[in-house]
Amino acid sequence: MSAPGVNQAPAINVRQVLAAGTPEAVKSWLDAVEDVVERARQLAKLSSSDWHRLGELLDSETGPDVIDSMDADLAADALETMAVPKAAAMIDALDSDHATRILRQMDDHGRDKLLTALPSTRADTLRGLLSWPAESAAAHMLPETLTVAPTMTAGDAIAAVREHASHLRSDSRSGAYIYVTGPGEHLLGVVPFRNLMLAQADSVVADLMEPEMLTVSPLTDEEVAAQTLIDHRLIALPVVDDDGRLLGILTEDDAAGIAEEQATEDAERQGGSAPLEVPYRRASPFLLWRKRIVWLLVLFVAEAYTGTVLRAFEHELETVVALAFFIPLLIGTGGNTGTQITTTLVRAMATSQLRLRDVPAIVVKELSTGVLIGVVMGLAAVIRAWTLGVGPQVTVTVSLSVVAIVLWSSFVASILPPLLQKMRVDPAVVSAPMIATIVDGTGLIIYFMIARMTLPELAGFNFGDTFV
Amino acid sequence: MSAPGVNQAPAINVRQVLAAGTPEAVKSWLDAVEDVVERARQLAKLSSSDWHRLGELLDSETGPDVIDSMDADLAADALETMAVPKAAAMIDALDSDHATRILRQMDDHGRDKLLTALPSTRADTLRGLLSWPAESAAAHMLPETLTVAPTMTAGDAIAAVREHASHLRSDSRSGAYIYVTGPGEHLLGVVPFRNLMLAQADSVVADLMEPEMLTVSPLTDEEVAAQTLIDHRLIALPVVDDDGRLLGILTEDDAAGIAEEQATEDAERQGGSAPLEVPYRRASPFLLWRKRIVWLLVLFVAEAYTGTVLRAFEHELETVVALAFFIPLLIGTGGNTGTQITTTLVRAMATSQLRLRDVPAIVVKELSTGVLIGVVMGLAAVIRAWTLGVGPQVTVTVSLSVVAIVLWSSFVASILPPLLQKMRVDPAVVSAPMIATIVDGTGLIIYFMIARMTLPELAGFNFGDTFV
Numbered sequence: 039m040s041a042p043g044v045n046q047a048p049a050i051n052v053r054q055v056l057a058a059g060t061p062e063a064v065k066s067w068l069d070a071v072e073d074v075v076e077r078a079r080q081l082a083k084l085s086s087s088d089w090h091r092l093g094e095l096l097d098s099e100t101g102p103d104v105i106d107s108m109d110a111d112l113a114a115d116a117l118e119t120m121a122v123p124k125a126a127a128m129i130d131a132l133d134s135d136h137a138t139r140i141l142r143q144m145d146d147h148g149r150d151k152l153l154t155a156l157p158s159t160r161a162d163t164l165r166g167l168l169s170w171p172a173e174s175a176a177a178h179m180l181p182e183t184l185t186v187a188p189t190m191t192a193g194d195a196i197a198a199v200r201e202h203a204s205h206l207r208s209d210s211r212s213g214a215y216i217y218v219t220g221p222g223e224h225l226l227g228v229v230p231f232r233n234l235m236l237a238q239a240d241s242v243v244a245d246l247m248e249p250e251m252l253t254v255s256p257l258t259d260e261e262v263a264a265q266t267l268i269d270h271r272l273i274a275l276p277v278v279d280d281d282g283r284l285l286g287i288l289t290e291d292d293a294a295g296i297a298e299e300q301a302t303e304d305a306e307r308q309g310g311s312a313p314l315e316v317p318y319r320r321a322s323p324f325l326l327w328r329k330r331i332v333w334l335l336v337l338f339v340a341e342a343y344t345g346t347v348l349r350a351f352e353h354e355l356e357t358v359v360a361l362a363f364f365i366p367l368l369i370g371t372g373g374n375t376g377t378q379i380t381t382t383l384v385r386a387m388a389t390s391q392l393r394l395r396d397v398p399a400i401v402v403k404e405l406s407t408g409v410l411i412g413v414v415m416g417l418a419a420v421i422r423a424w425t426l427g428v429g430p431q432v433t434v435t436v437s438l439s440v441v442a443i444v445l446w447s448s449f450v451a452s453i454l455p456p457l458l459q460k461m462r463v464d465p466a467v468v469s470a471p472m473i474a475t476i477v478d479g480t481g482l483i484i485y486f487m488i489a490r491m492t493l494p495e496l497a498g499f500n501f502g503d504t505f506v
Numbered sequence: 507m508s509a510p511g512v513n514q515a516p517a518i519n520v521r522q523v524l525a526a527g528t529p530e531a532v533k534s535w536l537d538a539v540e541d542v543v544e545r546a547r548q549l550a551k552l553s554s555s556d557w558h559r560l561g562e563l564l565d566s567e568t569g570p571d572v573i574d575s576m577d578a579d580l581a582a583d584a585l586e587t588m589a590v591p592k593a594a595a596m597i598d599a600l601d602s603d604h605a606t607r608i609l610r611q612m613d614d615h616g617r618d619k620l621l622t623a624l625p626s627t628r629a630d631t632l633r634g635l636l637s638w639p640a641e642s643a644a645a646h647m648l649p650e651t652l653t654v655a656p657t658m659t660a661g662d663a664i665a666a667v668r669e670h671a672s673h674l675r676s677d678s679r680s681g682a683y684i685y686v687t688g689p690g691e692h693l694l695g696v697v698p699f700r701n702l703m704l705a706q707a708d709s710v711v712a713d714l715m716e717p718e719m720l721t722v723s724p725l726t727d728e729e730v731a732a733q734t735l736i737d738h739r740l741i742a743l744p745v746v747d748d749d750g751r752l753l754g755i756l757t758e759d760d761a762a763g764i765a766e767e768q769a770t771e772d773a774e775r776q777g778g779s780a781p782l783e784v785p786y787r788r789a790s791p792f793l794l795w796r797k798r799i800v801w802l803l804v805l806f807v808a809e810a811y812t813g814t815v816l817r818a819f820e821h822e823l824e825t826v827v828a829l830a831f832f833i834p835l836l837i838g839t840g841g842n843t844g845t846q847i848t849t850t851l852v853r854a855m856a857t858s859q860l861r862l863r864d865v866p867a868i869v870v871k872e873l874s875t876g877v878l879i880g881v882v883m884g885l886a887a888v889i890r891a892w893t894l895g896v897g898p899q900v901t902v903t904v905s906l907s908v909v910a911i912v913l914w915s916s917f918v919a920s921i922l923p924p925l926l927q928k929m930r931v932d933p934a935v936v937s938a939p940m941i942a943t944i945v946d947g948t949g950l951i952i953y954f955m956i957a958r959m960t961l962p963e964l965a966g967f968n969f970g971d972t973f974v
Contacts, residue, residue, distance in 0.1 A: 069718075072720060073737075074737050074738060075737055075858055075859065200703055200704065214682065235668055236668065250537075252540065267762075268759075268762045268763065268766060269541075269542050269543055270542060271759045271763075273758075273759075290741075290758050290759065290762065291736075291739040291741075291758065293762065294735075294736045294758065294761065294762045294765065295736065295739075297762065297765070297766060297769075298736060298765060298769075298857065301765075301766075301769035301773075301853075302853050302857065304773070305769075305772070305773065305776065305849050305850075305852070305853040306849060306850055306853065308773065308776065308777075308849060308938075309776075309845050309846050309847075309848065309849025309850060309938065310842055310845055310846050310849075310938075311846040311849070311850065314850065317854070317859050318850055318851070318853075318854040318859055318860065319854070319859055319860065319864065321871075322871075323871055323872075323874035323875040323878060324878070326871070326872075326875040327875050327878040327879055330843075330846050330875070330879065331878075331879060331882055333842075333846075334839070334842055334843065334846075334879065334882075334883060335882070335883075335886060337838070337839075337842050338835070338838075338839060338883065338886050338890075339886075341834060341835050341838045341839070342835055342890045344831075344834035344835055344838075345831040345832060345834075345835055345890065345894050346894070348830055348831045348833075348834075349828075349831050349894060352827060355827055355830055356824075356827050359820060359823055359824050359827075360817075362816055362823055362830045362833070363812075363813040363816045363817050364813060365816075365830070365833055365834060366809060366812035366813075366816070366833060366834070366837055366946050366947075366950070367806070367809050367810060367812055367813055369834055370805070370806075370809040370812075370939075370942065370943060370946060371802070371805075371806060371809070373939065373942065374778055374801075374802055374805050374939040374942075374943075375798075375802065377777050377778055377937075377938055377939055378777050378778050378779040378798050378801075378802075378939075379777075380777065381773050381774060381776060381777025381778075381779070381938075382773075382774055382777060382779065382782065382786055383786070384773070385769075385770050385773040385774065385786075386785070386786040386787070389766065389770065390543055391543060391785050391786055391787055392786065392787065396787065403789075403790075403791055403794070404791075404794075406791035407791040407794040407795050407798070410791060410792070410795040410799075411795055411798065411799060411802060414799055414802075414803070415802060415803075415806065418803060418806050418807075419806075422806075422810045422813065426813050426814075426817060469845075469938075470776075470777065470778075470845055470849075470937075470938030470939070470942075471838075471841065471842040471845055471846075471938070474838065474841065474842075474938075474942065475838060475842075478834050478838060479834075482834070
């Protein structure tokens with residue numbers, strides 16, 4: 039017993055297990071390194087020849103624990119270095135969700151070899167799960183659910199569950215709710231196992247069950263299903279097809295895992311990168327490059343527009359070079375204001391706190407906030423321009439520009455995420471770099487237009503001359 | 507039964523309930539609006555006089571469901587408009603974690619009034635939870651756990667659990683694991699309820715239990731505890747004091763809620779704002795202003811340094827005005843590169859995938875990636891400078907600057923989050939705006955230094971003249 043999450047160097051490393059070369063060493067390692075994240079770190083560093091040797095040390099007890107500690111893609115590689123019957127035994131010992139995740143990482147040939155070596159009912163279950171799209175609720179469901187008939191007594195139902203449970207590989211989550219099904223696995227209701235236990239033995243299941251319950255269809259997006267489980271604090275959510283047949287249940291631990299993955303993907307998108315899809319510690323520089331370079335180039339091309347804007351205002355810059363001093367400050371402030379808004383909105387939309395019909399209210403709220411922010415930032419700009427000694431007219435220009443850019447940025451940032459959702463694009467793509475880029479070029483135009491109106495030196499320039 | 511998460515206008519609104527003015531209308535509303543998020547939206551729009559009227563329509567059945575649908579601070583306000591005995595009855599019907607969250611939102615006086623009106627054992631339980639810091643594991647634990655003695659037989663233990671369970675208000679999660687305790691509630695082991703059910707009735711609990719298990723101490727940070735539950739896919743995690751006594755259990759639904767809140771706070775910090783602490787839809791413009799303005803001003807002051815840098819290079823800008831065209835593009839690229847890295851690192855650190863001792867590996871990985879990215883971005887800069895027609899020498903300056911800024915930004919972004927963690931500051935404060943601001947001023951210095959070395963027009967300027 040120890041408090042987890044403490045940042046300590048591990049007592050023993052899996053390399054010592056390889057040096058010892060005994061199955062007992064694997065057992066001691068699992069006992070000594072309780073933290074699954076630490077186990078995964080160590081295992082990720084092994085070469086495939088190391089894996090081949092470690093595979094020979096695993097037995098039916100330690101094998102599943104070791105495989106369970108690994109990322110799915112790495113586990114798939116590890117299993118492919120093992121003899122097929124041994125690898126199949128490991129897959130068989132995992133829960134269906136994890137087994138499916140690993141099998142999805144293998145090529146068709148490797149997957150088929152393993153499935154063929156499994157007991158046939160188990161293989162059928164896994165093939166069923168693999169047939170659903172990877173991001174659907176059904177792909178993550180536990181297909182082996184505890185069901186009873188509505189006509190049973192509570193006593194009979196408990197006996198049936200006990201009998202049935204002994205054949206089930208799944209963990210205690212699957213037993214929290216007992217589902218009541220009629221002919222053809224048609225879902226009729228749900229009864230918490232606890233209520234079954236507490237009821238009179240001769241009461242009838244139909245009288246104990248709750249006929250109304252939340253369900254999801256098999257093709258519901260995994261994130262929507264996970265958010266439903268979390269919002270309603272459910273232990274399990276039944277997956278039901280169009281004909282009302284119970285296909286399986288989605289459990290709370292799957293939901294927590296899906297929600298965490300989703301938050302990570304969104305964070306990566308918000309940072310202006312494509313989601314890495316593997317844990318950071320296992321991402322190679324080449325993978326990082328591949329995930330990042332596309333957005334960097336897109337943003338570069340978009341930002342290149344600022345060069346065109348500045349060249350268009352070349353005369354103004356040459357006439358009043360002090361205008362250039364404030365370029366980074368003004369576009370930076372616009373970007374920062376916009377980023378604050380988009381990150382908040384994207385997160386609120388991801389946790390389904392906001393709907394499309396809220397858009398007018400969002401814009402009003404953000405523009406009101408923008409006025410309050412603009413006043414303070416405008417004053418800050420007065421102080422900054424004064425300390426740079428650029429004279430009263432440039433000071434007025436800069437201060438008015440800050441206010442205008444803050445309001446403009448607030449407007450753009452508050453409509454962009456809902457607009458993308460409306461267009462069925464994940465609003466998380468509105469990254470901090472993207473909103474900054476959009477505001478940069480347009481903010482510069484605002485700045486120079488205000489400069490023309492307020493600076494007497496620039497009075498001779500007309501807008502008509504600008505973009506030619 | 508319906509698929510949740512679908513974006514539909516609700517069938518009835520809580521305002522219609524107020525218009526109808528009957529307890530039955532409340533019941534119909536709860537049945538019609540299954541989505542807790544939608545319920546919360548509607549309830550958040552009520553005034554306190556509306557609340558006073560709604561409070562009178564709630565009964566022991568509908569009241570807890572309504573209160574359960576609300577954010578804690580709003581629920582606290584609502585309960586304060588009700589008569590004390592009625593409000594106490596509602597609190598009594600909620601699970602301890604939610605009841606505690608609501609009570610924490612009340613002032614001392616209001617809280618004491620409600621606690622005094624509760625049954626004394628329940629009040630003691632809630633007072634116990636309230637005595638722990640709000641962000642500790644103990645503050646969220648379920649204090650009523652099912653425990654048995656190690657000397658009991660499986661049959662006796664099941665009977666004891668059944669007897670005990672009928673007095674417990676808690677849900678089925680609390681029954682998944684049965685904890686085995688010795689004298690003084692000393693935690694000895696755990697046995698899944700399911701194993702107890704499947705065991706021979708005369709087998710002894712001590713032989714069935716698992717003596718090794720993960721535990722947390724009561725003052726463990728809630729986020730660390732939640733992450734442990736999720737990483738290990740546990741249903742419950744016992745909270746144990748220094749003497750090994752079982753204080754309560756932290757359950758999976760609490761963990762999912764804590765992890766979601768944490769991800770939201772981190773996203774808000776990453777966007778350069780202080781965490782809002784209330785759902786976005788309930789944040790007023792004044793609150794948003796307050797949470798955002800501090801960081802905006804800090805960043806404004808930091809970014810103001812770019813004005814000093816540009817004024818220092820005023821001669822260079824006057825001599826080669828084309829250099830100004832690339833300012834937003836160069837600092838934007840530096841900011842984007844840095845943002846991609848910090849967001850990925852901050853998230854990896856929040857989900858405890860990275861440790862401090864990984865820092866050298868991170869820097870090597872990010873600099874290698876930076877080289878790959880620099881090559882591509884340098885080529886893109888050549889093309890852009892050529893299309894703007896600024897001549898070969900400025901083109902060379904801009905391209906070299908892009909490469910240097912990408913590498914510099916990669917270095918800063920890869921050491922900053924771990925450095926902050928080392929200093930015990932939450933690395934999530936390294937927001938996209940912050941890394942962009944840091945890279946802006948330093949990137950400009952790099953740009954103008956390279957310009958001096960490559961542009962013959964600027965050959966006469968020395969670094970010694972610059973910052974005087």
